Amino acid sequence: MLKQHTGKGIYQTMQKAKLGIDELETELLIRYVVKEEEYEEALAVIDRFSHHPVAVNVFRNYYAELPEGREEMACDLRVIAEKQGAFLFALKTTAHRYLYFGSDEMVHYIGDYRQGLNDEEILHYFGFKDVATFTKKTAGSIDQLPSLDKQTLAPSCVVCGVAVGEVHILGCPVEQCPWCEGQLNRCNCRFDQLGVEEMTDEELLERFEEVLDQKGRIVFKPEQNPSYPTTGEDPGLDMKRD
16 A cells, blocks of 8 residues: 655655765775775765765665675766666776666665676566667666766656656656646545545555556656655555545
8 A cells, every 4th residue: 555645854854864874884884895095085986976865775785795705996886777766777896897776675786797687577677678688788888878976867756766757656746647737646636537535445546547547647757846855755645535
C-alpha cells in the first residue's frame, strides 16, 4: 500500500542528518584508503556529488568494500542508465572502472566495467535488450557518459526522482491529473473515474492505475517541480474524497 504524505519539515531534517552521517563515514573511510597527498582531492570528488544521496552512498560503498582489494581514489561517477530514481553507474578510480547499481534503498556492486553486464534482470529493467546492446552503449569512454556532478545534473522530479519524460511513481504529489490537470493525489478525479467515495484497498489502486494508463499519464517536466523543497517519501493517494 502506498504510504500517506508525511510532514516534509521533519523528513527533510532527518534526510539532511542522514546524509551528513553518510558523508562523515565516507571521509573516515577515505583516510584509510587513499594516499595522504590524495586525501583532499578525494574529498573534493565527494563534495561534487554531495547533493545526490544515491551518489554519496555509491562512493561510501566503494570505499567500504574496495573491489578486488584495490586501494585507489574514486575520481568520478557517470550514469549509464536511470529509471524512476534507480541508477546504473560507472565508477572511475585512479586505474580501474566499475559497475554499480544504486537507489535510495540499496547500493550493489556489479563488477568490472570492462567485463560488461550479464545480469538479465538489471539489463531489462533499464531497457537494454541484451548484453550486446549494453556493450554498444558503453563502448566509448566513460567520460562521455552523463554525470551526476551538480554542475551538469539533468533535472528530475524532486519527490519520486524520475527523469524528464518519464512517468511519475504513482502517488507522487508532483504528478498532474490528465483529466483536470490539477494535483493527481489531491483532486477528486480518481474517485469520479472509479465511481467510489474512497480508496479502500490495493485492488482499487491497481484499477485506478489501469484507468490512468488508458487515459494517458502526464510525464514529468522540469516546470512541474515546486519552487520549495518537498519530501522524498511516497505520499500515496488520499484514501477519501475531500
